[in-house]
Amino acid sequence: MTPDQLRALYGDISPRAATKVIKAFDRHCRSFVERATFLVLATSDGTNLDVSPKGDPAGFVEIESDKTMLIPDRPGNNRIDGLMNILAHPKVAVVLMIPTVAETMRVNGTAEILDDPDICGRFAVRGRYPKTVLRIAADEVFIHCGKAPVRAGLWDPETWPSARPVATLNEMIRDHARLDVDSIEQADVEDRYRETLY
Template sequence: MTPEQLREIYGDPSPRAAVKVIRKFDRHCRQFIEHSTFLVLASSDGTNLDVSPKGDPAGFVAVETDTTLLLPDRPGNNRIDGLMNILMHPKVALLFMIPTVGETLRVNGSAEICADQALCDRFQVNGRSPKTVLRITAEEIFTHCGKAPMRAGLWKPETWPDARPVPSLNEMIRDHGKVAVESTEQSAVEDRYRQTLY
């Protein structure tokens, strides 16, 4: 399929969609980021793609300047796929979310990894500093409509399943990796989360 064929199927973007991209964080963007508790970070090594969830209390991402953000990297599984990608190919994309708000905020730009201790200490939680902080320079910033979250019922508890519909993380790791796990109970996973959150 060609770009022309695809455009023929979908038509032109609406006038509003065509002009909504901005280059600096205005008051609306700043307010959105200030209240966001969750985002998804997309990165690439230039060939393969990766997405990583990031979450913390509201305000965990700091707007450093009109064009830069600071994103602390909290403890995880130490695969550091996204960080390795950024070393090779600094282009990233972020999707910010606020619980109960259908719309999202998208930021496309480039990232650098900062390990400066004073900078990391600015994002300390419970006496623990992140090992690194991403400085993200925005190139495109725009809001995204709330249709997908609405269709998903993302913020509507009445549409949520009554019980966990998938096995525990440990059970999936056991089956995927063919490794022994201490317990397949989800409660064991939750205990580990609490112990290693920060």
């Protein structure tokens, strides 16, 4: 399929959608970022793609200037796929979310990895600070409509399953990695989450 064929299939972009993109964080963007508790970061090494979830209490992403925001990197499994990608190809995309708000905020820009102790120290939690912080210089910022979260019932408790609908994390990893270990209850996994969040 060609770009012209795709555009013919979908029709022209609406004037409102075409003009909603801004180049800096205005007061609405700042307000959204200050209240966001979850984001998804998309990175690439120039060939392959990765998407990484990040979350913390509201305010964990900091607007540093009209053009830049800071995102702390919390402890994980040390794959650091996204960080490695940024070293090779610093263009990134971010989607930020606020619980109960259907709309999301999107940021496309250029990332750099900071390990400055003063900057990392600003994001300390319980006496522990991140090893690195991402600074993202925004190229495009815009609010995205809430149709997808509404269709998904993301914030509607009536659509949520009454019990966990999939295997536990450890069961999935055991089977994917072909490990000869006993299954660990999801409650134990969640206890471990709480112990190692920061």
